Amino acid sequence: MSFLEGKIYFVRRALRNMRQSPFLCVAATGTVAVALSLLALFAVIVFNIQQVTSRWSQEIQVIAYFDEAPQGETLRQWQEKIEAYDAVSDVLFVSSEEAFSRFRERLGQDADLLDGLPVEVLPGSFEIRLHPKERSRAGVAKVVEALGQDVPAADLRYGQDWLERFESLLVLMKMFGAILGGFLLFATLFIVANTIRLTLYTRRDELEVMSLVGATPLFIKLPFLFEGALQGLCGGGLALLSTFLLHAFFLRRGLADLLLATGGEQVLFLPLNAQIALLLAGTLLGFFGSLFSLRQLVRV
Amino acid sequence: MSIAAATSLDLTESPTTNGRLSVIQLFNVCKSYGREQRALDGVNLKIPKGDFVYITGPSGAGKSTLLKLFYGGEKPSRGQILVNGMNVTRMGGARIAQLRRRIGIVFQDFKLLSSRTVFENVAFPLEVQGRKRYEISKKVFQVLKHVGLEHALQKTPLALSGGEQQRVAIARALVVDPLVLIADEPTGNLDQEVSLEIMELFRTANARGSTVILATHDRGMISRFPRRQVILEQGRLAGDIDSSGVDRLQEAGVA
Numbered sequence: 001m002s003f004l005e006g007k008i009y010f011v012r013r014a015l016r017n018m019r020q021s022p023f024l025c026v027a028a029t030g031t032v033a034v035a036l037s038l039l040a041l042f043a044v045i046v047f048n049i050q051q052v053t054s055r056w057s058q059e060i061q062v063i064a065y066f067d068e069a070p071q072g073e074t075l076r077q078w079q080e081k082i083e084a085y086d087a088v089s090d091v092l093f094v095s096s097e098e099a100f101s102r103f104r105e106r107l108g109q110d111a112d113l114l115d116g117l118p119v120e121v122l123p124g125s126f127e128i129r130l131h132p133k134e135r136s137r138a139g140v141a142k143v144v145e146a147l148g149q150d151v152p153a154a155d156l157r158y159g160q161d162w163l164e165r166f167e168s169l170l171v172l173m174k175m176f177g178a179i180l181g182g183f184l185l186f187a188t189l190f191i192v193a194n195t196i197r198l199t200l201y202t203r204r205d206e207l208e209v210m211s212l213v214g215a216t217p218l219f220i221k222l223p224f225l226f227e228g229a230l231q232g233l234c235g236g237g238l239a240l241l242s243t244f245l246l247h248a249f250f251l252r253r254g255l256a257d258l259l260l261a262t263g264g265e266q267v268l269f270l271p272l273n274a275q276i277a278l279l280l281a282g283t284l285l286g287f288f289g290s291l292f293s294l295r296q297l298v299r300v
Numbered sequence: 301m302s303i304a305a306a307t308s309l310d311l312t313e314s315p316t317t318n319g320r321l322s323v324i325q326l327f328n329v330c331k332s333y334g335r336e337q338r339a340l341d342g343v344n345l346k347i348p349k350g351d352f353v354y355i356t357g358p359s360g361a362g363k364s365t366l367l368k369l370f371y372g373g374e375k376p377s378r379g380q381i382l383v384n385g386m387n388v389t390r391m392g393g394a395r396i397a398q399l400r401r402r403i404g405i406v407f408q409d410f411k412l413l414s415s416r417t418v419f420e421n422v423a424f425p426l427e428v429q430g431r432k433r434y435e436i437s438k439k440v441f442q443v444l445k446h447v448g449l450e451h452a453l454q455k456t457p458l459a460l461s462g463g464e465q466q467r468v469a470i471a472r473a474l475v476v477d478p479l480v481l482i483a484d485e486p487t488g489n490l491d492q493e494v495s496l497e498i499m500e501l502f503r504t505a506n507a508r509g510s511t512v513i514l515a516t517h518d519r520g521m522i523s524r525f526p527r528r529q530v531i532l533e534q535g536r537l538a539g540d541i542d543s544s545g546v547d548r549l550q551e552a553g554v555a
């Protein structure tokens with residue numbers, strides 16, 4: 001038997017198996033689909049929350065307010081000093097005047113509330129922007145520590161607590177996702193293995209005779225491995241489709257409200273590599289499900 | 301490949317009996333299933349190429365176990381087994397498979413696939429070996445004609461009588477021109493007349509060069525076709541009587 005002819009023979013045998021036990025075939029595919037859908041839905045949610053936090057963290061900066069704003073030469077020296085920090089990308093000095101006019105702008109129609117107030121009610125400040133990769137708790141902490149030594153008079157604001165809480169929530173969600181995912185994958189593997197064991201059980205006469213007339217273990221197993229992988233791939237595809245539909249019709253609106261995003265368009269679907277990973281996970285689940293049940297049954 | 305292996309072994313282990321190559325040799329073979337009493341206990345045995353051997357003894361004596369060891373269906377707990385000069389004890393799944401391609405096996409319960417036709421059942425061993433289609437058809441038809449079932453090609457086994465089913469099973473064993481034909485109580489489910497027809501098939505197979513090893517406790521059959529008998533009792537070799545009625549085991553014991 002030539003190599004190609006051999007492959008076609010295995011595929012034919014696998015398809016014949018599936019035709020002969022359609023219920024088990026559907027059961028295995030369905031199990032993979034349900035488990036992976038749950039995982040994918042969770043992944044979409046985590047992924048979007050992560051998107052939002054990374055958008056938010058773009059706005060992370062440290063502001064140093066001064067009761068007495070530095071003047072002239074001192075101002076320039078401090079500014080240069082802070083700009084020289086590794087984590088800092090640029091430093092903007094906002095004088096009391098500028099802060100006042102910004103505030104006035106923001107108030108819009110209600111700007112007349114400020115009439116009669118002295119400009120000095122608003123303190124002058126440094127707005128210190130960080131390099132993108134430093135826009136995290138650690139980056140902020142570094143800058144804050146250095147500022148504490150170099151400009152002791154300043155009152156520092158940086159929203160660190162808030163960021164910390166949000167990040168730990170995200171870590172918690174990822175951990176939960178990993179545990180849930182691990183559990184789901186394990187359960188799926190178990191169910192798929194058992195479903196395939198049932199197909200093997202219904203064909204045990206054939207397996208026995210095959211082995212008795214000199215079929216190699218690999219020859220016996222290949223069609224079942226192929227069958228398992230194919231069913232897993234189909235399950236993964238179904239999971240991808242159902243997650244996509246759920247995302248398009250429900251999740252978009254729901255998540256947008258939840259995450260205070262301005263529109264549904266900002267709520268993304270899984271990135272391409274996650275989609276491929278999902279299909280791959282299905283295929284591997286089916287393959288290893290078959291392999292495990294075969295190891296127990298075909299002891300040839 | 302096997303001939304070469306057997307020949308080279310000829311020089312080192314002299315696997316001959318009466319000047320003929322041994323196709324099966326057992327050296328002090330023991331087999332126990334789990335913790336139970338031994339199914340086989342210290343069996344030494346040589347079966348020359350081309351022989352016709354009965355394995356006899358009461359039910360539970362270890363006949364089926366012995367046959368399983370021949371084709372790698374079970375591994376011995378102790379001892380060595382050479383089949384056609386190759387050590388079965390050390391073989392993995394793939395090599396056992398290669399060995400079985402040269403062994404025909406027939407069971408009391410036929411083990412035919414009821415979802416396949418007679419033709420497909422007999423073609424199965426050749427299909428597994430990846431033979432060419434036209435070669436398979438030619439060979440299968442030839443063998444089915446030999447066992448007298450060429451008219452039943454497209455039937456399924458369940459549409460046939462017990463004797464006919466056993467003939468299909470024998471055709472499946474013969475289709476590979478086996479070096480060794482192993483049968484475990486092949487006539488156990490059949491009546492006298494049909495059994496004789498089946499025995500006739502084993503005799504022709506033997507005449508055509510296959511070594512035949514047949515487990516049975518049917519004494520009538522043995523006296524009708526007297527051949528060498530290997531007698532088992534509780535897993536031990538209790539006698540080895542050649543076709544003229546001489547117990548070689550006792551002779552060896554006396555000498």
Ligand SMILES: Nc1ncnc2c1ncn2[C@@H]1O[C@H](COP(=O)(O)OP(=O)(O)O)[C@@H](O)[C@H]1O
Nearest residue numbers: 333336339357358359360361362363364365366
């Ligand atoms: N698969 C098995 N598991 C456990 N015990 C077995 C198995 N096969 C056979 N035996 C035991 O081994 C002994 C020999 O059995 P067997 O070889 O079938 O004898 P026979 O074929 O002569 O009737 C019996 O005691 C039987 O119960």
Ligand SMILES: [Mg+2]
Nearest residue numbers: 363364365484
């Ligand atoms: Mg038996």
